[in-house]
Each structure stands twice: as structure tokens, then as C-alpha cells.
Amino acid sequence: MRRDFRGEKFFIQPALNYNGSLDAPGYSFPYIGGNSTYVIIHCDRRPKALIVTDIDDGRLARAASMLSPELASQNRITLTYLNTAKTDNPIETLQTHSGGRGYDDVLVFAPVTALIEQADQILGRDGCLNFFAGPSDPNFMARLNFYNIHYASTHIVGTSGGNTDDLIDALDMIGKGLLNPAILITHVGGLDSVIDATLRLPELPGGKKLIYNEIKMPHTGLYQRKRLRISLPIPKKYHGTLDAPIPSARDRRRGEFSAIS
Numbered sequence: 634m635r636r637d638f639r640g641e642k643f644f645i646q647p648a649l650n651y652n653g654s655l656d657a658p659g660y661s662f663p664y665i666g667g668n669s670t671y672v673i674i675h676c677d678r679r680p681k682a683l684i685v686t687d688i689d690d691g692r693l694a695r696a697a698s699m700l701s702p703e704l705a706s707q708n709r710i711t712l713t714y715l716n717t718a719k720t721d722n723p724i725e726t727l728q729t730h731s732g733g734r735g736y737d738d739v740l741v742f743a744p745v746t747a748l749i750e751q752a753d754q755i756l757g758r759d760g761c762l763n764f765f766a767g768p769s770d771p772n773f774m775a776r777l778n779f780y781n782i783h784y785a786s787t788h789i790v791g792t793s794g795g796n797t798d799d800l801i802d803a804l805d806m807i808g809k810g811l812l813n814p815a816i817l818i819t820h821v822g823g824l825d826s827v828i829d830a831t832l833r834l835p836e837l838p839g840g841k842k843l844i845y846n847e848i849k850m851p852h853t854g855l856y857q858r859k860r861l862r863i864s865l866p867i868p869k870k871y872h873g874t875l876d877a878p879i880p881s882a883r884d885r886r887r888g889e890f891s892a893i894s
Contacts, residue, residue: 682711684730688718699816727755736760744768749775756781762789817841823850
């Protein structure tokens with residue numbers, strides 16, 4: 634009989650590629666791979682406190698403008714943004730924020746050895762280090778405290794990728810307004826900007842690049858502007874307003890748009 638595993642603390646994610654599929658003989662779990670990650674994350678459980686760290690004030694400011702501590706408090710979460718480069722001892726500072734007990738979960742989003750080792754040092758008892766960043770170096774390594782693994786039950790997981798079902802679920806949640814993908818976009822441009830942006834992608838900062846197929850527009854960083862919405866190519870009738878929608882395909886075909894700088 635299958636159980637509902639939503640919200641379970643531990644979960645086996647078998648993906649043995651058995652005969653070219655994700656079948657996992659010998660297991661009876663109803664969710665595998667990205668599906669199990671989705672089921673565990675999207676449940677009624679939420680953290681009491683969340684600390685977001687970086688070493689760049691600009692990235693932290695952008696994150697805070699998209700997901701503010703005030704918004705988090707509405708969901709009963711205490712959200713703090715912290716630049717660890719400005720502290721003499723990042724580990725000590727982070728432990729102070731946890732009340733000295735360490736963290737239940739630490740998510741690492743960059744394959745940096747020092748970062749992983751710091752994350753290991755701030756885990757609380759039974760804490761989980763989630764290594765979310767996929768390294769390109771097959772010999773990438775970092776030291777872990779095996780004393781804590783044995784006696785404090787700390788553990789590490791590598792978040793698996795999603796599949797087509799996850800994409801369908803994400804689109805459904807976007808359609809219902811549960812997810813806002815707009816916060817992922819940091820640059821926009823027309824079809825003529827694709828080649829240059831693609832060739833220079835490794836050196837371009839920021840997140841996702843949104844391309845409007847039917848217009849010509851230079852590759853433009855949205856956060857180089859004081860006001861985000863008027864930086865987009867918008868119908869002329871909305872010029873000078875802050876509530877302009879993204880132009881529809883009809884507007885773009887009729888030429889009722891321009892790039893606002």
C-alpha cells in the first residue's frame with residue numbers, strides 16, 4: 634500500500650536508469666527524482682526563519698526587492714539578508730542568527746569548496762546540507778566533519794533535476810499565480826540580440842534573459858534602470874505609466890511598441 638510522503642523528512646530518490654527508464658526495481662516509493670523533491674518542498678511545512686547570504690550587496694538588494702522580509706512575514710517566516718563578506722567571522726555570525734543551535738537545512742548554490750565547508754560547520758543536530766550547485770569538475774571535493782555525521786546525525790544530499798511532469802506542474806502553478814517567474818528575469822532583448830547574448834553568456838551577470846521574437850531591441854539589463862516596468866518594450870499608449878503590461882503578440886505585430894531607456 635502506498636503512503637503519502639509529502640512533508641517527510643527523509644526520502645529515498647532512486648533513479649537507477651533501469652533499461653533506460655527511471656524505474657527502480659525493489660522500491661515501492663510513488664515519487665522519484667525531481668517529483669519527490671517537489672512533493673516534499675510544496676507542502677504546508679515552512680521554515681520559521683530563513684537566512685539568505687551572499688558576498689555582493691547588489692545581488693542581495695535585488696533579492697530583497699523581489700522577495701522582501703515584509704512579504705515573508707506575511708507567510709510567518711523571518712527572512713534576513715546577510716553579506717558574509719562584511720563579517721570578521723561568517724560562521725560565528727551565522728551561528729548567532731541561529732541562536733547558537735545551528736541550522737536544520739543549509740542550501741549551497743555555488744560549487745565553492747570553502748562555501749561547502751562553511752555550510753557543514755553551521756549545521757545543527759540532524760541538519761541537512763543540500764548541495765544544489767552542480768560542479769563541472771569531476772574531481773571537485775570539500776572536507777566534511779565526519780564526527781558530526783556519526784554523532785550529530787548531520788547529512789548531505791544532492792538535489793536531483795526535474796522532468797517533464799515537474800515542468801507541467803510549474804506551469805500550472807504559474808497559471809494559478811502561485812509562482813512568479815518574473816523575478817528570475819534580469820535582461821530583455823529582441824531577436825537581434827540573441828547571438829551576442831549567447832556568445833557572451835558566461836560573462837553576462839544576472840539571471841534569465843527574456844527575448845521578444847518579433848522586435849529589434851538591444852540586450853538590456855532591467856536592473857540598470859530605476860524603474861523595472863518601464864524598461865520593457867511596451868505599447869505606446871502606456872508610455873509614462875507604471876502599470877504597463879508586457880506587449881501582446883498583436884501589439885508587437887502592429888508595431889505599437891518601443892524600447893524605453
